[in-house]
Amino acid sequence: GRKRRRKSPSTITRREGQLLYLFIDHSLILFSKFGLSDFEIGKPLGKGKFGSVYLARIPNPGFIVALKILFKSQLQKAKLERNLQREIEIQAHLRHPHILRMYSYFWDDKKIYLVLEYAEGGELFKMLQEKRKFDENTTAKYIFQMADALMYCHQKSVIHRDIKPENILIGSDGELKLADFGWSVHAPSKKRDTLCGTLDYLPPEIIDSNVYGEEVDLWSLGILCYELLVGFAPFADEHEGRTKRKILKGEFEFPHHVSEGARDLIGKLLKKNPQERLPLKKV
Secondary structure (H helix, E strand, O other): OHHHOOOOOOOEEEOOOOEEEEOOEEEOEOOOOOHHHHHHEEEEOOOOOOEEEEEEEEEEEEEEEEEEEHHHHHHHHHHHHHHHHHHHHOOOOOOOEEEEEEEEEOOOOOOOEEEEEOOEEEEEHHHHHHHHHOOHHHHHHHHHHHHHHHHHHHHOOOOOOOOOOOEEEEEOOEEEEOOOOOOOOOOOOOOEOOOOOHHHHHHHHHHHHOEEEOHHHHHHHHHHHHHHHHHHOOOOOOOOOHHHHHHOOOOOOOOOOOOOHHHHHHHHHHOOHHHHOOOOHOO
């Protein structure tokens, strides 16, 4: 039979001595401070260099979340405290169907806990590994969703700077959710000059150490489109120096199965001059 839907909370819960949690339309608006005792911890969802992610439940009234647990010592050793601070500041204020929600955060002496929306489908990266590549209809749907999420980010003066399949999750209805805002930046000035992100996805202006703006996300969207259709990034090379040279020259080829329409879109996003890249509303 049909899979029973998880009941979504729409009630207010009050506890003695604390303020209240307000649950409306699948969203949790937090008016009290969480602690680890507020959660029932379930199965591990993933493990990273700085900690792990677990399925978790807030027992009353049964709200399912993903709990990301990070070790302060590991973050300090890697000098990534600022990245985490940025991730929290930015992601906690974003509300979009294709952006993973961050509901809250709390900490103790050794760990930092992020309360995140649970994306049932896991990483887009893992699905891509299993399928090797996606057909054009699926890729078009995914790129549309990511373009929509990025348009929202850019309207809020947020540049993501690290678009890649590892940072995109899949929701319960198969929809994409942009996550991992650790490299993102709120830049009302719209121009930055920090080296960041993943090499295969970096645009020429970042490799050249030039000042850059939100157009970096357009380039990464073009790389993502290519990788979803082909199974690997267009400038990928075992040698880092060769990857950089290919990016700076704009050297890449399409396999024969990629249609003219897809080639046109990718070509218009992977323009060396950031100002010539196709705007998101035209994607």
